[in-house]
Amino acid sequence: NMSAYATALKVGSTLLVLNLIASGATLPDIELENPVDDVLRVSQDKNATLKRNSGNSITALEIQESYLEAVERNYSGGNKESGWIIQEWKRTLDEFKHNPEKLSDRIDWAIKEKLFTEFMETENMDWDDPMLQSLDLEYHNLDPDRGLYRGLEQENEVYSLLTEEEISRAIEFPPEGTRAKIRGEAVRKESENIKSIHWTGIEFENGNILDLTGVISQDDVEKTHATG
Incomplete structure (x- = not known):
């Protein structure tokens, strides 16, 4: 994708479906006969009918609507990002059906x-x-x-x-509550004390290791370096 909107919608909707799977919620009972081939078919014909193992046919739009309905049914609210994804997912499917030129x-x-x-x-x-x-x-x-x-x-x-200003700022200042934010702050403030830094943790010269797989803060970085 080149469109940031499309990327956000793709990644966000996938995350919501993965959360459904992790929670043990009931998912749409949709099994395609040839899912790999169907990806190519849909890319060439957005309205293509796809064969299911049950013998019935379904379209890509109907698959999307089924998963959106499952997500909406299990959404408890309170998460701004999830609410936005659901809203835009629904709007995109509605416009695809009725006013595709708006996309x-x-x-x-x-x-x-x-x-x-x-x-x-x-x-x-x-x-x-x-x-x-x-x-x-x-x-x-x-x-x-x-x-x-x-x-x-x-x-x-x-x-x-996002605006160009927001994008430029994000290059140096990642979003709060992310591992990228913690890694950036660690390098900014503790670079001389860091031995290695990677996706899941930070290893300090004194042997201490900070696990980044959980939700942590910059205070944790400073405490981990200071101990030992």
């Missing part, structure tokens, strides 16, 4: 569909033209001077979750 500023396939359709009309091309493959690659080009998505961003043609 053309925030969902990658819809953005590309609009962009490529306009290009084909201007250049008198069809979907089989190899030029579209080149355009598809350029859409994902991260170079701000060459990437098609980056160009749309600069022209405010796509929806942005």
